[in-house]
Amino acid sequence: xxxxxxxxxxxxxxxxxxxxxxxxxxxxxxxxxxxxxxxxxxxxxxxxxxxxxxxxxxxxxxxxxxxxxxxxxxxxxxxxxxxxxxxxxxxxxxxxxxxxxxxxxxxxxxxxxxxxxxxxxxxxxxxxxxxxxxxxxxxxxxxxxxxxxxxxxxxxxxxxxxxxxxxxxxxxxxxxxxxxxxxxxxxxxxxxxxxxxxxxxxxxxxxxxxxxxxxxxxxxxxxxxxxxxxxxxxxxxxxxxxxxxxxxxxx
Amino acid sequence: xxxxxxxxxxxxxxxxxxxxxxxxxxxxxxxxxxxxxxxxxxxxxxxxxxxxxxxxxxxxxxxxxxxxxxxxxxxxxxxxxxxxxxxxxxxxxxxxxxxxxxxxxxxxxxxxxxxxxxxxxxxxxxxxxxxxxxxxxxxxxxxxxxxxxxxxxxxxxxxxxxxxxxxxxxxxxxxxxxxxxxxxxxxxxxxxxxxxxxxxxxxxxxxxxxxxxxxxxxxxxxxxxxxxxxxxxxxxxxxxxxxxxxxxxxxxxxxxxxxxxxxxxxxxxxxxxxxxxxxxxxxxxxxxxxxxxxxxxxxxxxxxxxxxxxxx
Numbered sequence: 251x252x253x254x255x256x257x258x259x260x261x262x263x264x265x266x267x268x269x270x271x272x273x274x275x276x277x278x279x280x281x282x283x284x285x286x287x288x289x290x291x292x293x294x295x296x297x298x299x300x301x302x303x304x305x306x307x308x309x310x311x312x313x314x315x316x317x318x319x320x321x322x323x324x325x326x327x328x329x330x331x332x333x334x335x336x337x338x339x340x341x342x343x344x345x346x347x348x349x350x351x352x353x354x355x356x357x358x359x360x361x362x363x364x365x366x367x368x369x370x371x372x373x374x375x376x377x378x379x380x381x382x383x384x385x386x387x388x389x390x391x392x393x394x395x396x397x398x399x400x401x402x403x404x405x406x407x408x409x410x411x412x413x414x415x416x417x418x419x420x421x422x423x424x425x426x427x428x429x430x431x432x433x434x435x436x437x438x439x440x441x442x443x444x445x446x447x448x449x450x451x452x453x454x455x456x457x458x459x460x461x462x463x464x465x466x467x468x469x470x471x472x473x474x475x476x477x478x479x480x481x482x483x484x485x486x487x488x489x490x491x492x493x494x495x496x497x498x499x500x501x
Numbered sequence: 502x503x504x505x506x507x508x509x510x511x512x513x514x515x516x517x518x519x520x521x522x523x524x525x526x527x528x529x530x531x532x533x534x535x536x537x538x539x540x541x542x543x544x545x546x547x548x549x550x551x552x553x554x555x556x557x558x559x560x561x562x563x564x565x566x567x568x569x570x571x572x573x574x575x576x577x578x579x580x581x582x583x584x585x586x587x588x589x590x591x592x593x594x595x596x597x598x599x600x601x602x603x604x605x606x607x608x609x610x611x612x613x614x615x616x617x618x619x620x621x622x623x624x625x626x627x628x629x630x631x632x633x634x635x636x637x638x639x640x641x642x643x644x645x646x647x648x649x650x651x652x653x654x655x656x657x658x659x660x661x662x663x664x665x666x667x668x669x670x671x672x673x674x675x676x677x678x679x680x681x682x683x684x685x686x687x688x689x690x691x692x693x694x695x696x697x698x699x700x701x702x703x704x705x706x707x708x709x710x711x712x713x714x715x716x717x718x719x720x721x722x723x724x725x726x727x728x729x730x731x732x733x734x735x736x737x738x739x740x741x742x743x744x745x746x747x748x749x750x751x752x753x754x755x756x757x758x759x760x761x762x763x764x765x766x767x768x769x770x771x772x773x774x775x776x777x778x779x780x781x782x783x784x785x786x787x788x789x790x791x792x793x794x795x796x797x798x799x800x801x802x803x804x805x806x807x808x809x810x811x812x813x
Binding site: 304305306307308310311314316317318357359389410411412413414415416417419424425426427428473475486496497498499500501 | 634637705761762763765766767768770771789790793794797800801803804805806807808809
């Protein structure tokens with residue numbers, strides 16, 4: 251390829267990207283355009299059912315809604331995964347950046363305030379966002395319900411305690427973690443924001459396996475699940491917005 | 502103009518009849534009448550009439566077991582009783598605090614409403630939220646419905662009403678405070694929601710499936726001739742117990758296995774439901790709910806403390 255052709259190709263790239271046909275939104279949404287601009291900076295995207303966003307059809311407990319983000323169809327090609335609940339007062343859930351050794355799969359529990367579309371946007375190496383969607387029904391109130399953690403006497407002493415487990419699954423390992431923290435979102439009267447906003451997962455040699463930014467739509471006592479290739483000990487480092495750091499070593 | 506009025510009337514009539522429970526008591530034993538609800542979920546089409554209520558006509562008066570899902574249901578139940586017997590209602594017994602069993606209480610505020618103390622506590626704590634959710638699920642049928650707390654604390658033992666002798670049992674598997682009533686005079690066992698039959702069981706307040714399984718053993722060992730489940734058809738053999746044991750055992754094992762594999766809740770709710778439960782109404786819906794209620798305990802039991810504290 252000569253240089254002129256290469257230049258021509260480079261010049262075409264943004265054009266090609268903007269020419270991507272996003273397809274039809276699979277869920278009824280009044281907010282897509284807003285979030286496309288706000289969170290994805292109007293970047294090219296496709297509604298893509300290969301990004302599986304799995305939630306129950308209704309929220310039995312709007313304070314603890316299980317969510318599974320499965321982008322394994324793009325394994326090896328994922329840069330970043332963003333998730334949000336469109337009609338939440340605090341919509342953002344997580345910004346997840348898995349390395350090669352961590353599968354683009356995440357389980358997490360969230361709060362929802364009302365029935366809402368849920369989105370997981372997966373950015374692949376070509377810059378394109380693949381958007382998985384689902385809707386969930388709810389009686390509501392999950393974001394503004396009083397904390398359960400704070401009703402438990404002495405909860406402060408358990409702050410940052412981590413329960414964990416590693417579960418071998420063929421050539422990968424499932425990691426499950428549950429962190430004691432009220433994850434106050436600032437919407438319950440008189441209690442300011444107090445939540446874990448950073449999580450990093452390292453391997454035994456201190457190499458970064460995954461980086462997560464968490465938002466206060468994440469449920470209290472956050473639950474996280476990862477699938478990791480290969481074995482060995484891992485270390486989880488968490489930090490909350492008050493500067494507390496919590497460490498855990500998963501054997 | 503007159504024809505316009507007629508059309509209007511014609512349009513309104515279906516709306517009126519749509520919120521009529523049409524309760525038809527069916528006699529199942531000497532002096533014992535059942536009002537059998539459907540095995541569906543709460544819906545605007547059924548007004549929440551998915552529950553079994555009953556009444557026993559003794560020579561001293563009528564004992565009502567559960568008052569139904571709404572004020573309107575309670576009133577319809579009271580009318581159905583009056584159409585069946587001249588005897589006055591003298592006692593209400595509530596099996597537990599769930600809304601489909603107690604929100605008809607307003608129609609019985611002139612008689613003692615008996616419940617276990619734990620049931621009164623739970624209704625005090627959760628009643629308004631439960632009623633609010635019922636308005637969301639069944640709509641206008643709930644109009645005017647308010648929580649009426651029990652007025653009489655029941656304790657386990659024998660309750661004599663007229664010529665009937667009833668054994669009251671204080672159990673816990675379904676909500677933490679579950680009353681079962683064996684009418685020793687007729688052999689009818691009112692199991693409340695400790696027994697669901699042909700309808701998936703619900704677990705929002707269950708202290709644990711092992712507690713529930715133990716309660717089932719207690720009930721099954723009683724000298725009953727007929728079982729009235731809280732939901733589903735009446736039986737004269739042990740099939741409801743067998744189905745409950747089978748289903749609870751399956752649910753328990755499913756969640757144990759899931760926790761041992763490290764499955765998350767979102768994966769658990771997609772678990773296959775065995776073919777033998779295919780005939781049980783709402784099994785998928787209730788699996789989703791039960792996983793939400795109970796699975797966190799199973800996962801926690803399977804995880805260990807892994808945080809590393811700085812020795813400061």
